[in-house]
Amino acid sequence: AALQSPTTAGGEPEAGDVCAEIAEHPFGDPTFTGRTWPLADVRLLAPILPTKIVCIGKNYADHVSEMGGETPPAPLIFMKPSTTVIGPGLPIQMPPDSQRVDYEGELAVVIGMPCRDVPEARARDVVLGYTVANDVTARDLQQADGQWTRAKGYDSFCPLGPWIETTIDPGDLAIRTELDGEVRQESRTHLLLHPVEELIAYISRVMTLLPGDVILTGTPAGVGPMADGQQVSVTVEGIGTLTNPVRAR
Amino acid sequence: AALQSPTTAGGEPEAGDVCAEIAEHPFGDPTFTGRTWPLADVRLLAPILPTKIVCIGKNYADHVSEMGGETPPAPLIFMKPSTTVIGPGLPIQMPPDSQRVDYEGELAVVIGMPCRDVPEARARDVVLGYTVANDVTARDLQQADGQWTRAKGYDSFCPLGPWIETTIDPGDLAIRTELDGEVRQESRTHLLLHPVEELIAYISRVMTLLPGDVILTGTPAGVGPMADGQQVSVTVEGIGTLTNPVRAR
Numbered sequence: 001a002a003l004q005s006p007t008t009a010g011g012e013p014e015a016g017d018v019c020a021e022i023a024e025h026p027f028g029d030p031t032f033t034g035r036t037w038p039l040a041d042v043r044l045l046a047p048i049l050p051t052k053i054v055c056i057g058k059n060y061a062d063h064v065s066e067m068g069g070e071t072p073p074a075p076l077i078f079m080k081p082s083t084t085v086i087g088p089g090l091p092i093q094m095p096p097d098s099q100r101v102d103y104e105g106e107l108a109v110v111i112g113m114p115c116r117d118v119p120e121a122r123a124r125d126v127v128l129g130y131t132v133a134n135d136v137t138a139r140d141l142q143q144a145d146g147q148w149t150r151a152k153g154y155d156s157f158c159p160l161g162p163w164i165e166t167t168i169d170p171g172d173l174a175i176r177t178e179l180d181g182e183v184r185q186e187s188r189t190h191l192l193l194h195p196v197e198e199l200i201a202y203i204s205r206v207m208t209l210l211p212g213d214v215i216l217t218g219t220p221a222g223v224g225p226m227a228d229g230q231q232v233s234v235t236v237e238g239i240g241t242l243t244n245p246v247r248a249r
Numbered sequence: 250a251a252l253q254s255p256t257t258a259g260g261e262p263e264a265g266d267v268c269a270e271i272a273e274h275p276f277g278d279p280t281f282t283g284r285t286w287p288l289a290d291v292r293l294l295a296p297i298l299p300t301k302i303v304c305i306g307k308n309y310a311d312h313v314s315e316m317g318g319e320t321p322p323a324p325l326i327f328m329k330p331s332t333t334v335i336g337p338g339l340p341i342q343m344p345p346d347s348q349r350v351d352y353e354g355e356l357a358v359v360i361g362m363p364c365r366d367v368p369e370a371r372a373r374d375v376v377l378g379y380t381v382a383n384d385v386t387a388r389d390l391q392q393a394d395g396q397w398t399r400a401k402g403y404d405s406f407c408p409l410g411p412w413i414e415t416t417i418d419p420g421d422l423a424i425r426t427e428l429d430g431e432v433r434q435e436s437r438t439h440l441l442l443h444p445v446e447e448l449i450a451y452i453s454r455v456m457t458l459l460p461g462d463v464i465l466t467g468t469p470a471g472v473g474p475m476a477d478g479q480q481v482s483v484t485v486e487g488i489g490t491l492t493n494p495v496r497a498r
Binding site: 051052054057072076077078079081082083084095097116145146147148149150153154155205206207208210 | 325327328332403455457459
């Protein structure tokens with residue numbers, strides 16, 4: 001069940017959905033306090049505050065192709081600072097330093113326990129669940145800098161949510177990004193060049209992962225710019241839809 | 250005074266130096282508990298656990314030159330995960346994935362308050378103090394990946410310490426790295442292409458900085474590989490010496 005919406009076993013929220021409060025952090029089996037609210041009445045926060053956000057570049061062949069690059073033999077990792085995280089509904093703020101800020105819809109993995117050197121065969125054991133992410137990118141600054149940290153690192157550049165889905169299989173989920181209701185990205189996670197288990201094994205060979213750390217698994221083809229006043233939605237099958245307005249800062 | 254060694258106004262520890270315990274986190278005016286120990290009897294931990302470590306590449310002209318690159322017009326930023334941090338005396342662990350792990354001695358800035366869009370003229374106001382860092386880098390992986398996150402991100406790749414010096418001027422400090430007692434890097438911080446104030450202004454235009462966040466200001470010429478069993482020391486004038494053994498993992 002989705003931790004912030006235990007009556008919804010994934011999928012789109014419906015009119016009768018309720019949020020049930022849990023007593024503690026989301027790791028381990030939740031204790032419900034008994035307090036509930038209609039989902040429509042609450043403002044969902046980002047479902048996790050990660051100590052680090054590790055992202056994967058060039059992980060769908062069609063996106064590598066549209067960017068004119070080559071497929072790297074191993075996962076290409078980079079980071080976003082934790083100050084990029086915002087929840088559903090909060091505005092993505094476009095900085096004056098950039099002339100082109102793109103959406104990048106992605107499946108996100110939330111780590112459930114401290115781990116290092118995790119074998120692929122045991123990778124699922126260290127996962128708390130899955131959520132939806134938008135790896136917002138100042139495309140012009142990415143190209144200018146070479147290193148991607150600045151282009152990917154502005155405040156509000158990592159919308160996460162709407163909740164963490166703990167019971168799905170990430171192997172073949174539909175993923176879709178809409179800009180003002182028009183479909184711009186549409187793919188499936190079975191097309192990830194390096195799947196979730198391989199990413200966890202690879203990253204945890206480098207760095208210890210901690211509970212709440214987030215892995216952004218990469219974006220498919222169809223990336224493009226957003227404009228002030230638009231609204232961007234990323235949907236991952238079995239999880240839900242993450243929607244954020246876009247504002248000039 | 251150095252927060253973890255208030256009797257030492259910077260510089261090398263001496264035989265009679267004592268550590269005085271403070272009652273709370275290091276932000277604001279410290280309250281001393283009255284408990285003290287000889288410095289020689291304590292094991293110093295890393296002086297801060299940052300929510301993020303923002304690093305600057307290519308910030309000394311002689312280092313840019315030795316790497317065969319060009320000086321970027323603006324600061325080039327990248328990140329190390331917080332799981333890279335170790336304190337003085339703990340081993341830098343060389344991973345089996347790399348055949349060449351380099352030291353990079355650096356002046357580190359510790360942020361003292363939440364801040365964003367800090368003007369250069371007020372940059373000193375947001376600084377808690379300064380410490381010493383070693384931006385350990387798997388040079389072969391840095392060149393193979395293009396993005397520097399993996400090469401700079403292994404556990405133990407960010408020694409920090411020995412303490413935070415709160416009263417120095419960072420504008421012109423001698424910096425020196427020794428490998429098994431041989432001087433390998435020797436420079437002064439007035440040679441930083443982008444000085445501390447400019448770095449704080451530039452980074453805080455991108456991301457909110459939080460108390461304890463660390464900025465690594467870049468390394469001068471003389472970088473080179475370390476081997477199992479060696480010992481590396483980085484000294485910044487007015488702060489102290491950060492020493493770590495090197496071990497194959």
